[in-house]
Amino acid sequence: MAFLEIQNLEVFYGKACSLHKVSLSVEKGEIIGIIGPNGAGKSTLLDSILGLTHCYGEILFDGTNLRDLSSTEIVRRGIAYAPEARNLFSYMGVKDNLLIGAYRAKRNKERNLQMVYDLFPILSKRGNQEAKTLSGGEQQMLSLGRALMSNPRMLLVDEPTIGLAPLVCKEIAQVLKNLNQENGITIVITEQNVNFALTLSEKIYLLETGTIKMKGRPDELKQETYIQETYFGS
Template structure:
């Protein structure tokens, strides 16, 4: 499998505060790659850097091309789409209007992608005319993921998609994630929910204090005493 996303010795700072310190990682085509770690570890900074939101030193590549100097919008047009932790929905617009805005850089087959999203999350189809701000948190998360899919991603970055979700909604997101992978989309998942990540990812990076402390497949990491104690409550 070829690497769609590569990060090599990347450093990011906010003023004098180092957020990422020498991060190296890859995401290969067809994978779900998880990035776990506590709040403040640097997960969001990492995925935002890959998406073109931060200055950095080192190298970040998408399809073998350095992303420095490329706008987030241009990366979306190239197939790298980011669903943020804050969701960034347009609250006074309808579900369908929000979804269609997700296709603003990739206008081919919008109807087909809309059908895919509605099949993936039937709740959105049922509420297509409802304003986004009136939906529950879980429904808004489905909408945020659906809007990202409207960009026809080759790589979908999901930042904390399970944050604050009820268990029943978590099941819907979990099923959706597998359906997205089966459709051919590569996924980079930044997530505090370690169990959720281990259940879906092919490979996992543990990020702490801006550095990668562990990496490997879920089975190996679940056997790591530190991860079992610190993150899995065993």
């Protein structure tokens, strides 16, 4: 069985179905990209892994069915989430935002804080600055840093590049790659920035209107006429 195995996941908001029998698997040590347009269900999928939706189907992580667990317990098992729009505590300082991420890893909080500052040196210079006054790129780094404070084995990142300049996207990509290769963290990202996802991921799922429409390696998907026409306009 894969590290994360999702089988026939369905999510309804009222009568509207946002995910239709979605199945996917993530092996330990992989970087997986989930691409798709606005409203495809990308955030709903990550929210569901964290136990934040009412859903049907199976979500198995390292052999345990997460559907029976609270979000706190899911984080304790080793999953961390950097959500869309970063959801920072706007009026709190950078360091305090990070420390909140360590609420399940209190014993390691100083070590983890140093690890995050080493990954994103700019954050160490902004320790007391309110999160809402950070630039978009710094906020994304803080969101990732906060997620990493819980010592995750798997990191979920919702649209890390949204609103960021190409150079900052490159920096984020490099950090995610290092976390994967050096720290062995399994990573699931969602993206509308198809190029970013194709460059970073080993396996891609295309999600459209709540359904997995295609899956494959980036080089395979790049050859698909549908992807070229819909996502690259060629």
